Amino acid sequence: MTVSLIEQARIQAEMLVPLVKALQAELGEARANALVRRTLGDVFRRYGEAFRRRKPDADVGTIMGSAFATYARDAALDYSVVEQSAGAFAIDVTACRYAAFYKALGEPELGFLLVCGADYPVAEGIGGDIALERTQTIMQGASHCDFRYRRTNNAG
Amino acid sequence: MPTEQEAPISHLQRRKIEGRVLIPFIEACRERLGDEVTRDLVVTTIRRLAAEDGERWAKTFGPQVAGLRKVVEDVWASGGSQEISVTAETADRLEFNVTRCRYAEFYQELGLADLGALIHCSRDHAMIAGFNDDLELERTQTLMSGAPHCDFRFRRKS
Secondary structure (H helix, E strand, C coil): CCCCHHHHHHHHHHHHHHHHHHHHHHHCHHHHHHHHHHHHHHHHHHHHHHHHHHCCCCCHHHHHHHHHHHHCCCCCEEEEEEEECCCEEEEEEEEEHHHHHHHHCCCHHHHHHHCHHHHHHHHHHHCCCEEEECCCCCCCCCCCEEEEEEECCCCC | CCCCCCCCCCHHHHHHHHHHHHHHHHHHHHHHHCHHHHHHHHHHHHHHHHHHHHHHHHHHHCCCHHHHHHHHHHHHCHHHCEEEEEEEECCCEEEEEEEEEHHHHHHHHCCCHHHHHHHHHCHHHHHHHHHCCCEEEECCCCCCCCCCCEEEEEEECC
Protein backbone atom coordinates (compact mmCIF):
# COMPACT_ATOMS: atom_id res chain seq x y z
CA MET A 1 0.00 0.00 0.00
CA THR A 2 1.64 3.19 -1.13
CA VAL A 3 -0.84 5.54 0.54
CA SER A 4 0.24 6.35 4.09
CA LEU A 5 -2.14 5.70 6.94
CA ILE A 6 -2.49 9.40 7.79
CA GLU A 7 -3.53 10.07 4.19
CA GLN A 8 -6.00 7.17 4.29
CA ALA A 9 -7.42 8.52 7.55
CA ARG A 10 -7.93 11.93 5.95
CA ILE A 11 -9.69 10.44 2.93
CA GLN A 12 -11.95 8.34 5.12
CA ALA A 13 -12.76 11.24 7.42
CA GLU A 14 -14.19 13.25 4.53
CA MET A 15 -17.29 11.04 4.39
CA LEU A 16 -17.18 9.44 7.79
CA VAL A 17 -17.23 12.63 9.85
CA PRO A 18 -20.43 14.06 8.30
CA LEU A 19 -22.08 10.63 8.33
CA VAL A 20 -21.31 9.99 11.97
CA LYS A 21 -22.62 13.45 12.83
CA ALA A 22 -25.82 12.76 10.89
CA LEU A 23 -26.14 9.46 12.74
CA GLN A 24 -25.64 11.21 16.07
CA ALA A 25 -28.46 13.60 15.16
CA GLU A 26 -30.66 10.60 14.32
CA LEU A 27 -29.89 8.30 17.26
CA GLY A 28 -28.40 10.54 19.91
CA GLU A 29 -24.70 10.69 20.57
CA ALA A 30 -24.33 7.75 22.93
CA ARG A 31 -26.17 5.25 20.75
CA ALA A 32 -24.56 6.50 17.56
CA ASN A 33 -21.09 6.26 19.06
CA ALA A 34 -21.76 2.75 20.32
CA LEU A 35 -22.82 1.71 16.82
CA VAL A 36 -19.72 3.31 15.29
CA ARG A 37 -17.44 1.74 17.89
CA ARG A 38 -18.88 -1.70 17.27
CA THR A 39 -18.81 -1.42 13.48
CA LEU A 40 -15.36 0.07 13.13
CA GLY A 41 -14.15 -2.23 15.90
CA ASP A 42 -14.76 -5.16 13.56
CA VAL A 43 -12.93 -3.42 10.72
CA PHE A 44 -9.92 -2.58 12.90
CA ARG A 45 -9.81 -6.01 14.51
CA ARG A 46 -9.45 -7.45 11.01
CA TYR A 47 -6.56 -5.03 10.33
CA GLY A 48 -4.89 -6.37 13.47
CA GLU A 49 -5.47 -9.96 12.36
CA ALA A 50 -4.00 -9.24 8.93
CA PHE A 51 -1.01 -7.62 10.59
CA ARG A 52 -0.44 -10.71 12.72
CA ARG A 53 -0.64 -12.99 9.67
CA ARG A 54 2.29 -11.13 8.17
CA LYS A 55 4.35 -11.57 11.35
CA PRO A 56 3.07 -14.74 12.97
CA ASP A 57 5.93 -15.22 15.41
CA ALA A 58 6.82 -11.66 16.37
CA ASP A 59 6.95 -10.74 20.06
CA VAL A 60 5.18 -7.70 21.54
CA GLY A 61 8.05 -5.26 21.11
CA THR A 62 8.68 -6.30 17.52
CA ILE A 63 5.12 -6.40 16.27
CA MET A 64 3.96 -3.19 17.95
CA GLY A 65 7.18 -1.44 16.93
CA SER A 66 6.41 -2.35 13.37
CA ALA A 67 2.74 -1.29 13.71
CA PHE A 68 3.78 2.16 14.97
CA ALA A 69 6.30 2.55 12.17
CA THR A 70 3.32 2.10 9.83
CA TYR A 71 1.13 4.55 11.76
CA ALA A 72 3.94 7.12 11.79
CA ARG A 73 4.67 7.13 8.04
CA ASP A 74 4.53 10.45 6.28
CA ALA A 75 5.66 12.16 9.54
CA ALA A 76 2.31 11.39 11.17
CA LEU A 77 3.67 10.75 14.69
CA ASP A 78 6.62 11.71 16.86
CA TYR A 79 7.22 9.29 19.72
CA SER A 80 9.82 8.19 22.15
CA VAL A 81 10.23 4.58 23.12
CA VAL A 82 10.15 3.98 26.87
CA GLU A 83 10.51 0.22 26.69
CA GLN A 84 10.69 -2.25 23.84
CA SER A 85 11.16 -5.90 24.74
CA ALA A 86 9.75 -9.35 24.05
CA GLY A 87 6.94 -8.73 26.52
CA ALA A 88 6.33 -4.99 26.28
CA PHE A 89 6.13 -1.98 24.02
CA ALA A 90 5.78 1.32 25.83
CA ILE A 91 5.93 4.66 24.04
CA ASP A 92 4.96 8.27 24.57
CA VAL A 93 3.56 9.94 21.47
CA THR A 94 4.53 13.60 21.64
CA ALA A 95 3.11 14.86 18.33
CA CYS A 96 0.21 13.45 16.35
CA ARG A 97 -0.96 14.68 12.96
CA TYR A 98 -4.13 12.59 13.25
CA ALA A 99 -5.02 14.73 16.27
CA ALA A 100 -3.90 17.91 14.51
CA PHE A 101 -6.19 17.04 11.59
CA TYR A 102 -9.27 16.41 13.76
CA LYS A 103 -8.56 19.46 15.91
CA ALA A 104 -8.35 21.59 12.78
CA LEU A 105 -11.79 20.26 11.81
CA GLY A 106 -13.00 21.22 15.27
CA GLU A 107 -13.89 17.57 15.93
CA PRO A 108 -11.41 16.10 18.43
CA GLU A 109 -14.14 13.99 20.02
CA LEU A 110 -14.89 12.34 16.70
CA GLY A 111 -11.15 11.93 16.22
CA PHE A 112 -10.96 10.10 19.53
CA LEU A 113 -13.84 7.84 18.44
CA LEU A 114 -12.56 7.16 14.93
CA VAL A 115 -8.76 7.19 15.32
CA CYS A 116 -7.77 6.59 18.96
CA GLY A 117 -10.67 4.16 19.33
CA ALA A 118 -9.03 1.91 16.75
CA ASP A 119 -6.06 1.06 18.93
CA TYR A 120 -7.86 -1.37 21.23
CA PRO A 121 -9.51 -3.53 18.54
CA VAL A 122 -6.28 -3.51 16.50
CA ALA A 123 -4.44 -4.87 19.56
CA GLU A 124 -7.16 -7.49 19.99
CA GLY A 125 -6.81 -8.52 16.36
CA ILE A 126 -3.04 -8.78 16.66
CA GLY A 127 -3.70 -11.15 19.53
CA GLY A 128 -0.96 -13.04 21.32
CA ASP A 129 -2.37 -11.77 24.62
CA ILE A 130 -1.33 -8.21 23.97
CA ALA A 131 -3.18 -5.72 26.14
CA LEU A 132 -3.09 -1.96 25.72
CA GLU A 133 -3.27 0.43 28.61
CA ARG A 134 -3.47 4.13 27.83
CA THR A 135 -4.53 6.78 30.29
CA GLN A 136 -4.36 9.92 28.14
CA THR A 137 -4.15 11.11 24.53
CA ILE A 138 -3.16 14.25 22.63
CA MET A 139 -6.55 14.08 20.89
CA GLN A 140 -8.20 14.62 24.30
CA GLY A 141 -5.89 17.51 25.09
CA ALA A 142 -3.06 15.79 26.99
CA SER A 143 0.57 16.69 26.35
CA HIS A 144 1.31 13.18 25.10
CA CYS A 145 -0.30 9.76 24.62
CA ASP A 146 1.01 7.04 26.91
CA PHE A 147 0.75 3.75 25.03
CA ARG A 148 1.65 0.73 27.18
CA TYR A 149 1.34 -2.62 25.43
CA ARG A 150 2.10 -5.71 27.50
CA ARG A 151 1.71 -9.40 27.19
CA THR A 152 -0.89 -10.36 29.74
CA ASN A 153 -0.56 -14.00 30.22
CA ASN A 154 2.55 -15.86 30.31
CA ALA A 155 2.28 -18.51 27.88
CA GLY A 156 5.68 -17.59 26.63
CA MET B 1 -8.18 17.12 -4.03
CA PRO B 2 -7.65 18.43 -0.63
CA THR B 3 -4.28 17.72 0.86
CA GLU B 4 -0.62 17.60 0.19
CA GLN B 5 0.49 14.11 -0.72
CA GLU B 6 3.66 12.21 -1.34
CA ALA B 7 2.28 10.66 -4.51
CA PRO B 8 -0.89 11.48 -6.38
CA ILE B 9 -3.76 9.20 -5.45
CA SER B 10 -6.17 8.28 -8.21
CA HIS B 11 -9.86 8.93 -7.82
CA LEU B 12 -10.48 5.17 -7.86
CA GLN B 13 -7.90 4.59 -5.13
CA ARG B 14 -9.55 7.27 -2.97
CA ARG B 15 -12.95 5.67 -3.43
CA LYS B 16 -11.58 2.25 -2.50
CA ILE B 17 -9.86 3.59 0.62
CA GLU B 18 -13.06 5.36 1.59
CA GLY B 19 -15.12 2.22 0.90
CA ARG B 20 -13.15 0.22 3.45
CA VAL B 21 -14.77 2.09 6.33
CA LEU B 22 -17.86 3.38 4.58
CA ILE B 23 -19.22 0.02 3.48
CA PRO B 24 -19.26 -1.60 6.94
CA PHE B 25 -20.55 1.64 8.42
CA ILE B 26 -23.49 1.84 6.01
CA GLU B 27 -24.24 -1.87 6.37
CA ALA B 28 -24.40 -1.48 10.15
CA CYS B 29 -26.69 1.52 9.81
CA ARG B 30 -28.99 -0.48 7.56
CA GLU B 31 -29.18 -3.29 10.04
CA ARG B 32 -29.93 -0.91 12.85
CA LEU B 33 -32.06 1.79 11.20
CA GLY B 34 -33.51 0.08 8.15
CA ASP B 35 -32.96 0.83 4.48
CA GLU B 36 -34.97 3.96 4.17
CA VAL B 37 -33.54 5.98 7.06
CA THR B 38 -30.03 4.89 6.09
CA ARG B 39 -30.60 5.92 2.51
CA ASP B 40 -31.75 9.38 3.52
CA LEU B 41 -28.83 9.79 5.88
CA VAL B 42 -26.24 8.70 3.34
CA VAL B 43 -27.68 10.41 0.29
CA THR B 44 -28.02 13.77 2.04
CA THR B 45 -24.41 13.66 3.17
CA ILE B 46 -23.00 12.36 -0.09
CA ARG B 47 -24.88 14.91 -2.16
CA ARG B 48 -23.48 17.76 -0.13
CA LEU B 49 -19.94 16.45 -0.52
CA ALA B 50 -20.46 15.83 -4.23
CA ALA B 51 -21.67 19.39 -4.74
CA GLU B 52 -18.47 20.58 -3.02
CA ASP B 53 -16.42 18.37 -5.37
CA GLY B 54 -18.26 19.98 -8.29
CA GLU B 55 -17.45 23.49 -7.05
CA ARG B 56 -13.79 22.61 -6.59
CA TRP B 57 -13.54 21.00 -10.03
CA ALA B 58 -15.20 24.03 -11.64
CA LYS B 59 -12.46 26.19 -10.10
CA THR B 60 -9.73 23.84 -11.30
CA PHE B 61 -10.98 23.05 -14.80
CA GLY B 62 -13.44 25.86 -15.59
CA PRO B 63 -17.22 25.62 -15.16
CA GLN B 64 -18.04 24.97 -18.83
CA VAL B 65 -18.51 21.83 -20.88
CA ALA B 66 -14.82 21.72 -21.81
CA GLY B 67 -13.95 21.73 -18.11
CA LEU B 68 -16.50 19.02 -17.45
CA ARG B 69 -14.89 16.84 -20.08
CA LYS B 70 -11.58 17.27 -18.25
CA VAL B 71 -13.24 16.16 -14.99
CA VAL B 72 -14.55 13.06 -16.71
CA GLU B 73 -11.32 12.16 -18.47
CA ASP B 74 -8.68 13.36 -15.99
CA VAL B 75 -10.40 12.67 -12.67
CA TRP B 76 -13.04 9.96 -13.06
CA ALA B 77 -11.31 7.94 -15.74
CA SER B 78 -7.71 8.61 -14.68
CA GLY B 79 -5.40 5.64 -14.67
CA GLY B 80 -7.84 3.56 -16.73
CA SER B 81 -10.56 3.59 -14.07
CA GLN B 82 -13.23 4.00 -16.74
CA GLU B 83 -13.49 3.50 -20.48
CA ILE B 84 -15.46 6.29 -22.03
CA SER B 85 -16.70 7.06 -25.51
CA VAL B 86 -17.85 10.60 -26.11
CA THR B 87 -20.75 10.78 -28.57
CA ALA B 88 -21.36 14.53 -28.57
CA GLU B 89 -19.61 17.62 -27.31
CA THR B 90 -20.77 21.18 -27.98
CA ALA B 91 -20.77 24.31 -25.80
CA ASP B 92 -24.19 23.19 -24.53
CA ARG B 93 -23.83 19.51 -24.04
CA LEU B 94 -21.52 16.63 -23.29
CA GLU B 95 -22.76 13.15 -24.01
CA PHE B 96 -20.80 9.99 -23.42
CA ASN B 97 -21.19 6.35 -22.58
CA VAL B 98 -19.12 4.60 -19.95
CA THR B 99 -18.42 1.12 -21.26
CA ARG B 100 -16.20 -0.09 -18.45
CA CYS B 101 -16.14 1.13 -14.87
CA ARG B 102 -13.72 -0.13 -12.26
CA TYR B 103 -15.69 1.68 -9.53
CA ALA B 104 -18.66 -0.52 -10.42
CA GLU B 105 -16.45 -3.61 -10.66
CA PHE B 106 -15.10 -2.90 -7.17
CA TYR B 107 -18.59 -2.88 -5.64
CA GLN B 108 -19.87 -5.73 -7.81
CA GLU B 109 -16.97 -7.96 -6.77
CA LEU B 110 -17.98 -7.36 -3.16
CA GLY B 111 -21.58 -8.24 -4.07
CA LEU B 112 -22.57 -4.70 -3.07
CA ALA B 113 -23.73 -3.03 -6.28
CA ASP B 114 -26.71 -1.49 -4.46
CA LEU B 115 -24.33 0.22 -2.04
CA GLY B 116 -22.16 1.27 -4.96
CA ALA B 117 -25.13 3.00 -6.58
CA LEU B 118 -25.75 4.81 -3.31
CA ILE B 119 -22.15 5.74 -2.51
CA HIS B 120 -20.83 6.27 -5.99
CA CYS B 121 -23.41 6.86 -8.73
CA SER B 122 -25.70 9.01 -6.61
CA ARG B 123 -23.01 11.70 -6.49
CA ASP B 124 -23.18 12.72 -10.10
CA HIS B 125 -26.38 14.76 -10.19
CA ALA B 126 -25.34 16.74 -7.12
CA MET B 127 -21.83 17.17 -8.47
CA ILE B 128 -23.09 18.92 -11.62
CA ALA B 129 -25.27 21.26 -9.57
CA GLY B 130 -22.14 22.39 -7.71
CA PHE B 131 -20.04 22.46 -10.88
CA ASN B 132 -22.39 24.65 -12.91
CA ASP B 133 -26.02 25.01 -11.99
CA ASP B 134 -26.96 25.81 -15.62
CA LEU B 135 -26.04 22.26 -16.57
CA GLU B 136 -28.04 19.14 -15.75
CA LEU B 137 -27.48 15.42 -16.02
CA GLU B 138 -29.84 12.89 -17.47
CA ARG B 139 -28.81 9.28 -17.09
CA THR B 140 -31.20 6.39 -17.61
CA GLN B 141 -28.92 3.42 -16.86
CA THR B 142 -25.62 2.48 -15.26
CA LEU B 143 -23.12 -0.36 -15.33
CA MET B 144 -23.44 -0.51 -11.53
CA SER B 145 -27.10 -1.46 -11.89
CA GLY B 146 -26.29 -4.09 -14.52
CA ALA B 147 -26.73 -2.19 -17.80
CA PRO B 148 -24.19 -2.69 -20.62
CA HIS B 149 -23.10 0.95 -20.31
CA CYS B 150 -23.87 4.18 -18.44
CA ASP B 151 -25.46 6.85 -20.62
CA PHE B 152 -24.32 10.23 -19.32
CA ARG B 153 -26.09 13.18 -20.99
CA PHE B 154 -25.04 16.54 -19.59
CA ARG B 155 -26.99 19.43 -21.11
CA ARG B 156 -27.55 23.10 -20.57
CA LYS B 157 -30.93 23.54 -18.87
CA SER B 158 -33.57 24.81 -21.26
